[in-house]
Amino acid sequence: MTSTYRYLPDTKQDQEEMLALLSISSTEALFEDLPEEIRLDGELNIPEAVPEPLLLKKMQQLAGQNINANQYPTFLGAGTYDHYIPSVVNHMISRSEFYTAYTPYQPEISQGELQAIFEFQTMVCELTGMDVANSSMYDGFTSLAEAASLAVAHTKRSKVIVSQAVHPESRAVLKTVADGQTYIIEETRLAGDVTDLKQLEEQVDQNTAAVIVQYPNFFGSIEDLAELKKIAAAKGVLFIVSANPLALALLEAPGNLGADIVVGDMQPLGIPMSFGGPHCGYFAVDKKLMRKIPGRIVGQTADDQGKRGFVLTLQAREQHIRRDKASSNICSNQALNALSSAICMSALGKQGIRDMAQLNFEKAAYMAKRLKEKGFIIENQAPFFNEFIVKLPLSVKEANAKLLEAGIIGGFDLGSDYGFENQMLIAVTEQRSKEEIDQFINVLEAVVNG
């Protein structure tokens, strides 16, 4: 009966003493209230326990069956990016006082986490140019859907317009969320590589709660938020911008261009790609929406001695108080990843984040220029950040297969989501060297000419 499992500390004697206090002879007595019909007759049919050294090996083998960005340079972006993460980030989030804690319900013994979130909220406000940010959301996609729901609840209107230049997965999540509620989604088509302003103008009406755009958009192109805002503002529509926080280091803050809600994902700043998650949604609003923001928020206050401290605040908005009257059901969030990005932003600092964004602009511009020189067509008409579309004389699938043979992970195929046949979305971050870029182009050239 004594356990041999390292996470289970009870010795035979411990168990006997505990059972004795309860005046029972076996733990079975504690499960007697389970009806006979529902009890399992044997053990669970899952693989047997594996000792630690062996398990480490097995997991290494499993990880080894994947090709990672350290082995093959990757040119995939489309919402998830291979960026440099300072070593200090992993060291600090590995402090178990942070990662083995839960939501800071007891502020007196959670000041570390609370202050770190308060600082994170401040950094998000700084980058986005907004007044208030929450402690994080699941990811950029769900964050965008929550923004739409907030807009519907706030304006009491029932239509949300989303540009097709917004990430396809964002729009897919938005559609699922809207299905559960009572609002409808209308998409605005593209005019080349940006949102079609003319169609948007026709779509926006008195029943429109929000217009949602992405900045830079899914194709890397930088939408003119000022023009988009004019259209939204004419009908009192909330303007929601989904923004890449790294790009905001050099792009004008959405808050200064009329955004009412800014959402996105902090993944580019300190969070590993990790096959798509966990990442970290952020959510920032104009102060008029402060009391409608979903999720946890940390505020500054003082203790009975007047000493500065931090607490979870404005909780009257949340599900554990409002229950079925709550407008969002979010409970746990992505606190540890918010911490990662706060540490990364602090490491990069005021100038470093600008330098990193500049490198991204330059690497992508270099690659696009070189491709053009080789006769490839770059589809972006608008200026772009670290991503752009290249048109190939063959299918993206074929091109990517050749690139893979050469030890390169190629770009994103725009065929399935947009029907843009033979068009590849290429991301070039500061991680990609000139040499890697040149090699990519050489392989592509060889394929085309070969």
Next chain:
Amino acid sequence: MVEYNQLIFEVSRPGRVGSSLPVSDVDKINLQELLPKHLIRQEAAELPEVSELQLVRHYTALSNKNHGIDNGFYPLGSCTMKYNPKINEDVARFEGFSRIHPYQPVETVQGALKLLYELQEDLAVITGMDAVTLQPSAGAQGEWTGLMMVKAYHEQKGEKRTKVLVPDSAHGTNPASATVAGYKTVTIPSNKDGLVDLEELKKHVDSDTAALMLTNPNTLGLFEKEILEIAKVVHEAGGLLYYDGANANAILGKTTPGKMGFDIVHLNLHKTFTTPHGGGGPGAGPVGVKKKLIPFLPVPRVDKDGDRYVMDTNHPLSIGRVKGYYGNFGILVRAYTYIRTMGPEGLRQVSESAVLHANYLRKKLEPYFEAPYSQVCKHEFVLSGSKQKKLGVRTLDMAKRLLDFGYHPPTIYFPLNVEECLMIEPTETESKETLDAFADVMIQIAIEVEENPGVVLEAPHTTVIGRLDEVQAARQPILRYTKEKHKETVKS
């Protein structure tokens, strides 16, 4: 210890850096030439400027002001604050898991897909379900995902049902998730034994009932003995049964929600399956379903085609996507590692031990606190501070007093149907010595309430900060740092 009370922005000095970036090896570009002026940032974001050591000192100092499971006992009811194994952390950081892109060709991520596929299979066995989606990011998102499937299921049959039933002891996320999925919530009262009142349930179940959401054991830590009868009542009316897996730590290898008659289950991997709570997340909330609901599962689904693992999006009845990509993969890796560590017997022992610990601790505390329910409990139990309240000391005060002894307090004032509630979940990973020491402190506090209530009312005495003014925080919210405000506070 020297007290540290600085924000990173206050440590910052212009010109300091905490990282190094590569020098550009390509042509410079001038943004002024690339972009119209109004799209170029005019004022730099005020991010901190600190050296790497300053950064390390800052966050180390913050971590020292935080209590995690590694610091000490954390019996937060319904949150299953068990030990977070270190190997899980190592494995999740392998580059083959952490540095792979979600859109890589499937042949370059076969290891990741295999892991997801096997985890789906294991969780299906553990819950007694026929298929599992790993996409939802957290319990609440799992609930909503499940309810969206409930909706799709009924709609497919041409029915439009509007009600979701939840017991009064349910987590707040249950009714909130129902609302977000477009349902009305009807609350079912508990009976005097703390269980679902079957007669009350029968009154509310009808052809408009989409589903009943239930935790079993419930949030009082009690097993719903009449579960098969409950399931029958709901099913006969054409409704579905939803299992909130927040309390699954009590049933591993003993029974399954499938055996109990549930149709849909979510699990909180950050509770039962040891993935760290991270200070509030990220977690993961996979959802399992019975066969009849498989067509509605979110896409993409991880599937197997011969020896090859694939992503499958071709499911026309699917509710669609609930989250980006394939779920919180890094968390799923940790849970997989844990399940492999424990195996079937290990998981069964987890629940047996968790339940033994809860009953033992309750037995020790019962003479000193009101215990509203006398039957055997499962992995957690509730006490009421009603006795102490009569003496002028509230549960909140006792919780604060626990901080002085290095314990994270239990969940308090929840469930809502118990006065001055303390909800205690010791978990299986704590030693008997820890349980005994905690019991001794609880008993000491109960005695203090009678003999020296001041010491409890004024607690905590040993923390870095005293009780904080939450009313002020909500009335005059300060939700970010600003230089100007800081100057004002310095002046005053």
